[in-house]
Ligand code: HMG
């Protein structure tokens with residue numbers, strides 16, 4: 001069994017965890033969560049999205065959250081679904097951005113109102129602009145295994161998006177099991193194939209725990225050589241445009257498992273578990 005010496009855990013709770021919450025969460029509470037997570041040792045977090053507030057009202061305070069993250073001096077990722085979002089992120093001085101495109105065309109249309117191919121076309125000027133500003137680009141392939149609308153997602157659909165991201169020069173490619181329907185077999189096979197096709201690309205695994213297979217999927221992804229994983233404090237999360245998607249992989253579960261396996265991370269488990277009750281208190285679902 002291949003066990004990496006060290007992995008990076010990217011905490012996505014403040015963004016992916018909270019974006020789907022139906023009741024408004026105060027900006028002050030979001031700031032408190034972010035500062036506590038920074039104290040627990042995460043060197044990178046996803047904290048907000050420059051999306052349209054009508055589409056995702058919970059992220060309407062993205063400018064203020066960015067400004068707070070800049071004050072804290074943390075490295076954070078902000079989601080940018082289109083050029084307008086990127087301009088807002090640049091104005092807010094976000095150090096890292098994430099584009100997110102569904103391998104499933106139907107999902108992409110529901111999520112960002114464009115076909116997969118139209119979204120990839122918009123990435124051309126976005127990548128150029130972000131690179132000029134020296135901004136790190138995370139590129140998500142969402143619904144990379146199964147889709148609640150179309151069912152199975154083929155490897156070729158994933159490869160189609162991945163090819164374009166690699167060609168455009170993404171700094172990392174995040175492979176998302178957005179609705180938590182993947183199992184360890186498909187995760188291993190798909191990620192191993194991607195790693196052979198793109199040996200110089202840095203991949204991230206992003207698993208949801210809908211079917212309680214997220215941890216098993218992490219182990220499968222490690223066998224394929226992946227050493228970066230997203231997770232969400234308290235298991236908060238869900239995607240507003242993916243029916244049935246429940247929480248992200250919980251950071252506590254991930255950290256507990258990898259620590260027992262002797263895998264190093266930069267996060268302090270005791271500090272993290274002190275934050276869990278507060279993080280969960282922000283959610284109406286967990
Ligand atoms: P649209 O309505 O198609 O936009 O939304 P449009 O280009 O037609 O423009 C309509 C109006 O919106 C215009 O204003 C634009 O200026 C404005 P008007 O001229 O009518 O006054 N507009 C914006 N305003 C603020 N910020 C913007 C923006 N863009 C246009 N960025 C849009 C397109 C992408 C904005 C919309 O579809 C959207 O916000 N979608 C967000 C979806 C989202 O956040 N989903 C959850 C992300 S999670 C996910 O996908 C999975 C992931 O977590 C991975 C995983 O879990 O596996 C990443």
Ligand code: MG
Pocket residue numbers: 016178206208237238239248
């Ligand atoms: Mg997610």
